[in-house]
Amino acid sequence: MLAETICSAVSAAGLGIAAITAYRKRFLAATRIAAYSLVPVGLVMTGVVKWVSGIVFEPSVWIGFGLLAVAWLLLVTTRAVERRGGATRKERKAARDASQGEAVAPVASAPSLGTAAGPAADPAARDGRKEKPQQAAGAGDDFSDIEAILKKHGI
Known part of the structure; x- marks a missing residue:
């Protein structure tokens, strides 16, 4: 009973403020205030206030x-x-993936990424030329492509 009275008073005050705002020729603001002021009465009429008060005092x-x-x-x-x-x-997942990776692909069966088994298989070694040792091209190791793009654009 008390909650319904309070909600009705809040709605009446809101509608009064909306009327004053409309008198000042601010119709959009007045409409918005009126909409907000009708919410408490709507909650009382739908029974939401009784439900909430029943929860609060239980x-x-x-x-x-x-x-x-x-x-x-x-x-x-x-x-x-x-x-x-x-x-x-992440650390546990990395440790688990590392332990599974070793079990699945042992070192002996890993494919060779370097030069072939002997010097005869390497064409540079047959000609007597020596290549510079190349570093592994990782995500941040080789910036030559980026540098070429920046030079192309004059940066």
Whole structure:
């Protein structure tokens, strides 16, 4: 009963403010204020206010909220301990992938990425020329393509 009275008073005050705003020729703002002021009365008429007041004054609901808070605290605490221990999900996944990679492809069966078995198979070695040792072209090792693009654009 008290909640319905309060909601009605808030709506009446909002409609009064909307009327003053409309008198000042600010019709869009007045319409917006009127819309907001009708919400409390609508909530009372649909029964939402009774439902919410029933939840607020029910002890079992507050016990449920307490249990949710405890569960949330436990989850946050375990995440903090996991991060502090250094064993993050990424580290565990990397360790698991590394151990599986060694088991699947042993060193003896890995394909050779370097030169062939003997000097006869290497065409530069047959001609007596020596090539410069090339570094592994990783993601950040070789910037020659980027430099060429920048020079092309005058940067």
